[in-house]
Amino acid sequence: MRYTVLLFLLFCQSVHAQSISGKVMDAQNQTPLPGATIQIHTIDGNRLVKGATSDFNGRFAMSIAPDCVCVLRVSFIGYSDFSQRLTTQDNIEIFLTPQRLQSDAVNITTHRADLHV
Numbered sequence: 001m002r003y004t005v006l007l008f009l010l011f012c013q014s015v016h017a018q019s020i021s022g023k024v025m026d027a028q029n030q031t032p033l034p035g036a037t038i039q040i041h042t043i044d045g046n047r048l049v050k051g052a053t054s055d056f057n058g059r060f061a062m063s064i065a066p067d068c069v070c071v072l073r074v075s076f077i078g079y080s081d082f083s084q085r086l087t088t089q090d091n092i093e094i095f096l097t098p099q100r101l102q103s104d105a106v107n108i109t110t111h112r113a114d115l116h117v
Contacts, residue, residue, distance in 0.1 A: 020072070021090050022094055023058045023092075024038070033076050035076070036060075038053065042071075078098060
């Protein structure tokens with residue numbers, strides 16, 4: 001009986017879930033970005049609702065509650081972050097723009113211990 005109730009609850013949750021899917025690509029050459037971080041946050045940004053990473057082809061998919069008023073955030077190292085209010089559309093195409101990282105000069109210093117034998 002317990003298993004029947006558990007299966008019923010899981011079925012009800014999956015029926016009422018909203019599916020979000022899409023593809024993350026480079027904005028300059030439209031190549032997929034595998035391993036991009038996809039996050040869904042509450043509208044105020046204080047709570048992470050769900051997270052995923054894009055696959056080898058830049059694709060991702062996840063489900064959320066249909067009443068979720070959320071923000072979709074996508075990030076990838078070396079690219080500008082993407083953020084937009086989440087809509088009910090499927091197959092979202094997200095284009096990330098390469099970001100030039102600028103930093104000051106880097107000084108590397110090494111020390112070698114003297115070894116006395």
